Amino acid sequence: MSLHPHLGTRSNFIEQQQEVPMTVSSSSSTSPPVQIENDLHCALTGRRLRPDEAYWAPPLITTGELIATIWQTLITNPSNLSQILMAEPNNVPYAPEARQELARRRSTEQAKLLGMLLLAAAILIIPIVLMLG
Numbered sequence: 001m002s003l004h005p006h007l008g009t010r011s012n013f014i015e016q017q018q019e020v021p022m023t024v025s026s027s028s029s030t031s032p033p034v035q036i037e038n039d040l041h042c043a044l045t046g047r048r049l050r051p052d053e054a055y056w057a058p059p060l061i062t063t064g065e066l067i068a069t070i071w072q073t074l075i076t077n078p079s080n081l082s083q084i085l086m087a088e089p090n091n092v093p094y095a096p097e098a099r100q101e102l103a104r105r106r107s108t109e110q111a112k113l114l115g116m117l118l119l120a121a122a123i124l125i126i127p128i129v130l131m132l133g
Helices: 009-018 063-076 078-086 096-132
Strands: 055-057 092-094
Touching: 055 096, 063 078, 063 096, 092 096
Parallel strands: none
Antiparallel strands: 055 092
């Protein structure tokens, strides 16, 4: 069962990948799986991949998914929030040609999150400054 039921297909994809038997090299914790007995599909494009061509990286989490996950966790199980925010996500496969698009989307999501955090800070700080002034 997923901790993120409202994330839909991405969460289901991650769960499916966790069930796949894999052999990982012990030389590095970031090395990709060596043997995979299941079909691989790019998490961004959906293109079918061979295990030797897959680029393994953490899943793309959008700002909306992050906010929805935090909100849902705060409502249903607040004690689990630290685990959800601090746990390292399992790597998912990407097509090599999707690296630039993945980097662009990650940068866009980071900018959106930063903008929302600055807006929230402004909404909290401006009234305090106006009351003191």
